[in-house]
Amino acid sequence: MADTRLIQGRYRLLELIGRGGMGEVWQARDESLGRRVAVKCLKPLGPQHDQTFIRVLRERFRREARVAAALQHRGVTVVHDFGEHEGVLYLVMELLEGRNLSQLMEDNEQHPLPVSDVVDIADQVADALAYTHEQNIVHRDLKPANIMRLTDGTVKICDFGIARLGHDIGFTSRLTGTGIAMGTPHYMSPEQIGGGHVDHRSDLYSLGCVLYEIATGAPPFDLGDSWSVLVGHRDTAPRPLRSHRPELPGFIDEIVLDLLAKTPEERPADAKDLRRRIGAGRVTDTPAAGTAPPPLLGHGGGEPGLPSWTRGMTSGHKAVTVPALRALPPDLTAGLTGEWTTGVDLRGPAPVRLPRPERPTPSPELLAVLTGRHNAGLSLGRLEDSYRMAEEVAAARSRVLGAGHPDTLATRYEVAYALGQLGRWTEALQTYRDVAGARVQALGPDHPDTLAARYEIGISLGRLGRSAEALEQYRALVTDRTRVHGAADPETLRARHGLGVNLGRLDRWEEALAEARDVCAVRERVLGPDHPDTLVSRREVAVGLGWLGRWSDALAVYEQVAESRERVLGAGHPDALASRNDQAHCLEQLGRGGEAAELYRRVAALRRQSGAG
Known part of the structure; x- marks a missing residue:
């Protein structure tokens, strides 16, 4: 592949960044979306393999690549695309720094x-x-x-x-x-x-x-x-x-x-x-006898004044990019108290009040504690606990860092999310609006975090039944996302999906169906036919068809979504079961009650089997 500079007329190979037993990895540019990616080119198949074997291998590659592309988790590398070019199988992945x-x-x-x-x-x-x-x-x-x-x-x-x-x-x-x-x-x-x-x-x-x-x-x-x-x-x-x-x-x-x-x-x-x-x-855990406690990442020895639960905690990353869900037990739900935020020196044998300016430069250790508390709030099982901790950490970060600091705003964003999960959508909406306005000032109107808060405003408006306002929110967001990231960017498409959903809520089903079909087509081209976002759009197409009374057409689409989800996720996965329920409902609308009842029974049996497993 060394002399091949362009794959499928789209991926421009720029620099070889790795070579191993499976092939080569290149830093590349996606000419369609204007983003940097990594392209893994598997070793070409030699003449020792017959054509039957090669056909089987290609199908196996497509199946494995689809499975990898369906994985959506912060701890798994994102697969954007896959295919074959001049006899070489390739995967397009996010470029990791x-x-x-x-x-x-x-x-x-x-x-x-x-x-x-x-x-x-x-x-x-x-x-x-x-x-x-x-x-x-x-x-x-x-x-x-x-x-x-x-x-x-x-x-x-x-x-x-x-x-x-x-x-x-x-x-x-x-x-x-x-x-x-x-x-x-x-x-x-x-x-x-x-x-x-x-x-x-x-x-x-x-x-x-x-x-x-x-x-x-x-x-x-x-x-x-x-x-x-x-x-x-x-x-x-x-x-x-x-x-x-x-x-x-x-x-x-x-x-x-x-x-x-x-x-x-x-x-x-x-x-x-x-x-x-x-x-x-x-x-x-306590350190072994005669050994020092594990240090905080990036600092010297452990601070004896810090509470035991901070031992071994990393100083973390800026909260706008912190991976969520650090595993911390429920007994860490107690809020931050004044000792963490009012200038108390925690390093001495007894707390001593320190003189302080209006807002001193916080120590790395204090920032590590605040980051740890932010992460802990994300991992709590009870929504009320997550909300309470997020409120307390937001207040503490506001005192230490300032109300407009990106880390403070990240925690306020989590406050809004918890409010929404608790069904308190009016408060969630106001908090998201406050965060979006503050992020415009701190980060700029086109920053991804600012745009993310605007998306959540649309979600909140929709949940409150204010679909006309949500529709205008999404229209403006689609315009800005397209300008900043391009028409085919996943976040642009997510905003367009929200726009289509609210068109449906306003009974504008012809427009909603057209929007869903367009978004589905772009997602299929950019993300792949079995990507979760593509399947969500395809289901939205079926919903629109159903509302327009076109149940036969809707049934075919529901079946397609169900088959894709079963193939990628397994028949017992909740999303696959939900798709089969959609299909059964559609059969009922067509007067095919016997088939619907049989499908409902099959879904119930799979659900029991999955629960038992």
């Missing part, structure tokens, strides 16, 4: 990463795996090179589906005489090595290997040759992490050793359970 964990280790001269980084990476990867495993998707090749740490601290998993393709194509070597696919031996689970059944717990084992390496500086079985490594996975108990590095928290040592259990049944039940244990450990 950062370093993978293997590179971070190299940058650190193979020394282990800071304790706070290890804990944060474990938490974020567990969150992403919890999501993907709920979609019944197993990565199968989790390793440091497939986990990216972005410049803002976000952690993303890359290459879902690619491992199985590599096995099919034959890029992975095989152990002579064993028939065992090598993959990446340092991170393979015992069941992978033995050719047994592989499920989500294999990913948990691989994560344990990754965490062991970034915490100690070497994988758990860092032996001389591949065979010895595989035997180590199968037969040898790993040494405790704190025998390599005594300052590691006890809970990390225990969790990683549990992940490295030889049989799947002995490992944590799932990634959700893993996140719960990490969250609990961050709060309750």
Whole structure:
């Protein structure tokens, strides 16, 4: 691919940024949307493969790529597009600014990463795996090179589906005489090595290997040759992490050793359970005797004046880009008190009132606490608790940073979201409006965060039944999104979707149907036919057809949406079940009650089965 500069007349290859066993990764420019992307070009198929095999492989590639493109989570790399160009299969992905964990280790001269980084990476990867495993998707090749740490601290998993393709194509070597696919031996689970059944717990084992390496500086079985490594996975108990590095928290040592259990049944039940244990450990764990507490990221030693729950917490990123849902337990719902915001020196043996100007420069430690409280509020299970904490953190950030600071506005945005979730839409609307106005002043009218707040204003107006105002809100937003980001940008299309929904609420169904069809066509071209946003638009087309009394046409579209969701998500996924319910309702409208009743029974059985599983 080195001499190919333009793929499919759209993706301009600019710079080779990676090369491995599967092929090459290029930094590229999407000429249609004017954005930078990463293009992974898989190795071309050689003459040793017959045409039947190649056809099967291409279909497998399309299926895996569609699955990867359907994943929508902050911890998973976004797949924008895929296809084949001059015999080469390619994936178009978001371009990530950062370093993978293997590179971070190299940058650190193979020394282990800071304790706070290890804990944060474990938490974020567990969150992403919890999501993907709920979609019944197993990565199968989790390793440091497939986990990216972005410049803002976000952690993303890359290459879902690619491992199985590599096995099919034959890029992975095989152990002579064993028939065992090598993959990446340092991170393979015992069941992978033995050719047994592989499920989500294999990913948990691989994560344990990754965490062991970034915490100690070497994988758990860092032996001389591949065979010895595989035997180590199968037969040898790993040494405790704190025998390599005594300052590691006890809970990390225990969790990683549990992940490295030889049989799947002995490992944590799932990634959700893993996140719960990490969250609990961050709060309750104490350092090993004779060791210092883990430092805050980017600072020296821990601050003895800070409360115990801040131990190991990273100083975070600006709240406008903070990954949500840090796992913190419910007992952290107590609000910020004056000691955090009124100039009390927390470092001495007793609080001492300090003289302060009107607004002093806050310490990094204080900002870390505020960021941690912001994140904690996002993870609370009860909406009332999330709302209360967001209110308190917004007030504290306003005192420390100022009412118009982007971090203060990020927390006020969360206040508005919690109000909406609680059904308090009038208050949510006013708060979103306040945030949008303040963001215009602080960030500018075209900043993505300003535009995001304007979108939520439209949502709130619609929820309040003020659809005419919502319609005008979305019209203006579509105009500005198109000017700033382009007509085919996903956020522009999301605003257009909101516009179409409110046309329907105003009984302007012909216009709503036309808008839904147009948005669906663009989303299909830009995002793919099975992308969740495309399917939402396709369902909106069916809704419009139904309201216009065109039930036969609506039924065909509902069936198409249901089949796509079942193919990508599985028959028991809530979205797939909802689509089958739509289909059954449509059958009722057509007078086909027997078929509708049978479909309703099938949906009910699948729902019970999914609940039992």
